[in-house]
Structures are given as C-alpha cells and as structure tokens.
Amino acid sequence: MKACDARHWGVDCAEKCDCKDGDGSCDAVTGQCNCEAGYTGTQCYDKCPVGYFGLGCLHHCQCDNKGTCDHVSGACTCLVGWTGTFCEKPCPQGFYGLDCQEKCVCVNGGHCSHVTGVCVCPAGWIGPTCNLS
Known part of the structure; x- marks a missing residue:
C-alpha cells in the first residue's frame, strides 16, 4: 500500500479529501479532515467556538473585560477603554477610547472616563471639561 499525499485517502489513494476549500489535508485511512488552527x-x-482558539480549538481564550479572542492565534481585541495583552488594564489616566488613542480634555483636576472621555469634576468645578466654577 503506497502512502497517500495530504489531499488523498483510501485504497490506492483514490479518494480526494473533502475539506475546506478543497485544499485541506485529511487522514490517509479515514478521510477525516485535519483542520488548520482556528x-x-x-x-x-x-x-472555533467563542472563547477558544488554535489547533483543535483546544486553547481557552484569556481576554478580560469582554475583549474578543482571535480564533486562530488567541490574540485579544479590546473593547473601547481597555488595553493590555489580555485587555486587563483600563486606558492610562488622560486617555480614553479605542486603543486608548483619544486624549482627555478635562482641566482643573477633572478625571475622564477611560471609556467615554466624559469628565468627572472635583468639588467646585462643573462643565463638560470642568472649566466652570
């Protein structure tokens, strides 16, 4: 019995693998597809089902704060206001938004939301940027 190439299976390798895009590999005896990672x-x-990634979908995603996990690599994509490898950190003070790219405009000791950029003013200050007393 000769060895089949990755795209054929069965007796005399007469069967063609019926896997994704027609170019996937399969088991030479059973014809079961060998799926790529993800x-x-x-x-x-x-x-892979949500929350899993990689070869055989055996790895559990580790994204925090509702970040989404790439089904192939497991890399996290963070929601607005979050950063870090696993979306574990809020944007640093003074920044907010997607990938923490937006700069806060709060003044007079106001702190902005790391998600929306809305200013929270200290006592004695009001206004959208905490600029009114």
Missing part, C-alpha cells in the same frame, strides 16, 4: 467541523469550515 477551525473545526467535519470539513473545517467552522471557526
């Missing part, structure tokens, strides 16, 4: 299902068309 994919699952009988033909490898399904992304």
Whole structure:
C-alpha cells in the first residue's frame, strides 16, 4: 500500500479529501479532515467556538473585560477603554477610547472616563471639561 499525499485517502489513494476549500489535508485511512488552527467541523469550515482558539480549538481564550479572542492565534481585541495583552488594564489616566488613542480634555483636576472621555469634576468645578466654577 503506497502512502497517500495530504489531499488523498483510501485504497490506492483514490479518494480526494473533502475539506475546506478543497485544499485541506485529511487522514490517509479515514478521510477525516485535519483542520488548520482556528477551525473545526467535519470539513473545517467552522471557526472555533467563542472563547477558544488554535489547533483543535483546544486553547481557552484569556481576554478580560469582554475583549474578543482571535480564533486562530488567541490574540485579544479590546473593547473601547481597555488595553493590555489580555485587555486587563483600563486606558492610562488622560486617555480614553479605542486603543486608548483619544486624549482627555478635562482641566482643573477633572478625571475622564477611560471609556467615554466624559469628565468627572472635583468639588467646585462643573462643565463638560470642568472649566466652570
């Protein structure tokens, strides 16, 4: 019995693998698809379930604060106002928004929300930027 290439299986390698995009590999004896990292299902068309990633979808995502996990690599994409490898840190003081790219405009000791940029004014100050006494 000759060895089959990655895209064929069965007796004399006569069967073609029926995997994602027609170019996926399969088991030479059973024809079961060997899914790439991040994919699952009988033909490898399904992304890993939410919360899992990688080869065989065996790895559990570690994103905090409702960050989303890439189904292939496990890399986290943070929601607005969060940063860090696992979205574990709020934006640093003075910044807010997506990827913490927005600069806060609060004055007179006001602190802005790391998510929205809305100023929280100290006693004695009011206004959108804490500029009115």
